[in-house]
Amino acid sequence: MLAEAARTIDSPGLVIALSHRGHRTVRHGVVPPGDVPPDRLHYELGSASKPFAGLLLAALVAAGRVRYEDSAAGLLAPGHPVHPAVRAITLRHLITHTAGLPGVPADFYPQALPRWSTAPYSGYPADRVVRAFLRARPRHRPGTRWHYSNFAVSVLGHTLTAATGTPWEALLQQEVLGPLGLHGTRPRTGPPGSDAVGHRRDGRPLPALDTGGFTAAGAMRSTPSDLLTFLEAHLPGAVAPTRPLAAAFAEVRRPLLRRGLRHAHTHTLTWFRHPSPRGPVYFHAGATLGQQAFLGFRPDTGTAVAAMTTRRVNRTDPFIATIHALLTERL
Template sequence: MTARHRPWPGEPPADEDAPPADAAPDEDGLRERLAAAADACDAPDVVLALSRHGRRTVHSGGTGAPSDIAREDLRYEIGSASKTFTGLLLARLVRQGALTGGEPAAACLDPGRTVGPEPVTLAHLITHTAGLPALPRDFLPRTLPARRTNPYARYPAARVTDAFLRHRPRHRPGTRWHYSNFGVAVLGHAVAAATGTPWQDLLTEHVLRPFGLSGTALAAEDPKIDAAGYGKDGRTPVPPFDAGGFQAAGAVRATPHDLLAFLEAHLDPAGSPAAGALRAVRVPVLRRGLDHRHVHTMAWFRHPTDGGPMYFHSGATLGQQAFLGFRPGTGTALAAVCTRRFRARDPFIATAYALLADG
């Protein structure tokens, strides 16, 4: 399967995603839809936070007993949806001139290393075209004892970078798409090394603080505010997720309100301190599949709808799931979270996707 690229990063046409002037939504009807969707998700805790033209509607529900803190005020693990934060951070660093995106990752991680004529670059890593597998080859053997609790915690940063520097891609970088937690994890370490700044500090300085995301973190800190996850049965508690050396690929945990604020910034970049980067992460950089119908940006999956393109990303840990998405053409954003591990025929992602697609 080949991947076709556009120049990276760039700017979309000025009017590509401009929202129309729609009438005010039917608030009662929307609340009924959110309540029905929460019931369909069948998880101990479910929060569906939707914004339409700046007006927020939040519904909380679930099969579990509510805690002392409202469900919408808890922080939830968003797993691979963290990559949208990583993509925006990289876009900001490129816009600011700190990076170009074309830096060889191996040279960032090992400055004395000689790289070949076609090295794996930061751009390859964020677009899943670096020729890397989903996880390092030794990940499963090394994490097997903790596969039901916290496998990523047993694979630290040093092992991630060492596995990358020893890896030999099967395909020329930039030619094939293969979704890779490994690749985005490497990206985080390469960016930190190239800038001389720890990943958490970079994310805080360039994303969390500018967007006012005070309810977002990279690790569990307090069981009173960090939502508890559950296994596939929806009853067995699982420990808080520890991303180990995969922070850039899946460590973010946030309140639904923070996630919605993050998405609302993507809906209306004008006036934002990160306007250029917010526009850049909308731009298609890769098209793949039959007739190139699968479209990707440097941070989002992108699907066409009657109301213009829809941008989205989902994520999961061993006990929680998340779906983030926005549609500039309709002024709609959705942050959905739940506290039940993904299982066969799980309804959560499909339900959240349908909410946004119909919004």
């Protein structure tokens, strides 16, 4: 089945890593002589970074360090004058894309256009993300509508940093990556030759993605092995290394909201949740300028899949649909 999926996707930079009841299988394309095997490289996860942010939030809540209903503006800038709707935005609203914020700040595009094909986020640092949030005017009352927002999850990252007094990378390392043994996962590039190289549609290589102030929403890089470890920890029977993480894994699997026609789309705190013939499938996909990633697991069958490819997404690309179908319909 993995070989068939690989043929359908037909990408030399493809890696599909599968775990089924603790047994792992990895499938990748042909490796040119002298190249690092694809399953040892660190891949850009893009928006598939958000499950890490959601799990961190849940762990901090379980430890009593923050609350889901805390005001983000109150934690970021106590006493700072903001619009009443911004004051009402909570940590839960930010992670569940119900804060009423746009996908990116209104002034993001003018500064991004000159670097659109190489580094659109690099000119928008953390302090600018925070300022944009504090002066925002939400499009609707927080908690009433779902709108996918990199802006919101990035604000969550800066808010948790402010609330704990700990930089984002250190906080993630202390609460999630370290306890789970994810030594090949980080929100930054690594030593030369350790990171997968993304490619444009015409095959030309791209520089590593610089996410600027949008770190929590899309900066994670990880290896296939680490991603399977992360996903396996969500499955029934897995033993979490700390009490906060045990509570957090239970929390992020819990259905939280429904949206769309006949409320067909179900979400947890951080995962998309779709039905399948053998139980619900939890997943999140991501794409950067030159890479794509898919993370998913199905508790009822003890199955987890992490897939990556080093080419730019396009409308006809079968990557996401193929991996989603593999997990939902076949495994």
